[in-house]
Amino acid sequence: MRTGFRVTFRKYLVLAGVTVFAAAGDTMLSHGMTQVGHVSIHHLQGLILAVLNPWVAVGILFLLAFFSSYMSALSWADLTYVLPATSLGYVLLALVARFALHEHISIMRWLGIMLISGGVGFVAGGPSVTEHTDESDSSLVTESGAPLVGVDR
Amino acid sequence: MKHFYTWAGILIVVFFSVVGDVLMSRAMKRVGDVHEVWDRHGLWRVVTQVLSTPTFFLGIAAMAVAFFSLLFALSWGDVSLVAPAAASLTFIGNAFAAKIFLHERVDHRRWLAAIMVAGGVALLAG
Numbered sequence: 001m002r003t004g005f006r007v008t009f010r011k012y013l014v015l016a017g018v019t020v021f022a023a024a025g026d027t028m029l030s031h032g033m034t035q036v037g038h039v040s041i042h043h044l045q046g047l048i049l050a051v052l053n054p055w056v057a058v059g060i061l062f063l064l065a066f067f068s069s070y071m072s073a074l075s076w077a078d079l080t081y082v083l084p085a086t087s088l089g090y091v092l093l094a095l096v097a098r099f100a101l102h103e104h105i106s107i108m109r110w111l112g113i114m115l116i117s118g119g120v121g122f123v124a125g126g127p128s129v130t131e132h133t134d135e136s137d138s139s140l141v142t143e144s145g146a147p148l149v150g151v152d153r
Numbered sequence: 154m155k156h157f158y159t160w161a162g163i164l165i166v167v168f169f170s171v172v173g174d175v176l177m178s179r180a181m182k183r184v185g186d187v188h189e190v191w192d193r194h195g196l197w198r199v200v201t202q203v204l205s206t207p208t209f210f211l212g213i214a215a216m217a218v219a220f221f222s223l224l225f226a227l228s229w230g231d232v233s234l235v236a237p238a239a240a241s242l243t244f245i246g247n248a249f250a251a252k253i254f255l256h257e258r259v260d261h262r263r264w265l266a267a268i269m270v271a272g273g274v275a276l277l278a279g
Binding site: 010011070071072074075076078079080081082083084087090091094108109111112113114115116117118119120122123125126130 | 174175177178181182184185186187188203244247248250251255257258259260262263265266267268269270272273274275276277278
């Protein structure tokens with residue numbers, strides 16, 4: 001039974017992409033939408049105009065990059081391994097708000113940052129893949145027929 | 154009654170988010186390690202393999218429903234409740250669903266991580 005894959009530097013880069021692209025995309029999109037203003041459900045053509053806003057357009061590109069990284073990560077890691085990485089984006093945004101924008105961060109928010117970081121640390125210290133059904137094992141065999149042997153860490 | 158609609162909306166968002174994530178995870182596991190496929194056969198092979206996986210489209214559909222449900226839920230309830238509640242409950246729901254449907258071994262370490270991340274998201278976004 002395989003219990004895990006070694007996570008290479010390249011794969012850590014993909015996980016970092018999941019975090020950074022999601023946080024950057026969300027931020028740009030919300031900044032752009034505040035410039036665009038209210039979009040009514042009865043005037044959905046406003047959404048098309050919104051895409052012309054440069055912040056919204058770049059935000060969408062970043063979210064596409066996020067989605068590609070997310071799909072890539074899910075191809076070699078468990079869902080319960082990848083998802084905590086996505087939550088690091090919240091931490092990143094809070095730290096940017098604190099140190100780049102000099103916003104005040106309350107004690108509760110610092111506690112939230114610590115909880116998320118701790119949770120991500122817990123998962124990152126374990127194996128990236130633990131699926132153990134016959135079906136999933138066979139689907140994770142290389143084309144040459146050799147199984148991708150996992151390494152416990 | 155507004156309370157009921159808000160929580161019903163949150164639960165619908167969580168349900169479809171979890172379904173979307175599980176389906177997407179299953180689809181990508183079927184495709185296989187995309188780094189491997191890319192290195193051996195090129196990017197085009199990755200794209201065709203993803204697009205020939207029906208579960209991928211079901212996952213996208215579920216994620217789209219989750220997104221629009223979130224928009225509706227946000228119009229029923231306060232953003233300070235709906236957004237963090239939906240995000241953190243999705244983490245817990247995904248841990249259950251990954252164990253049941255994806256047969257991931259969600260050990261104590263991962264349960265604890267899911268609960269910590271869910272709590273952290275609720276505190277940060279709340």
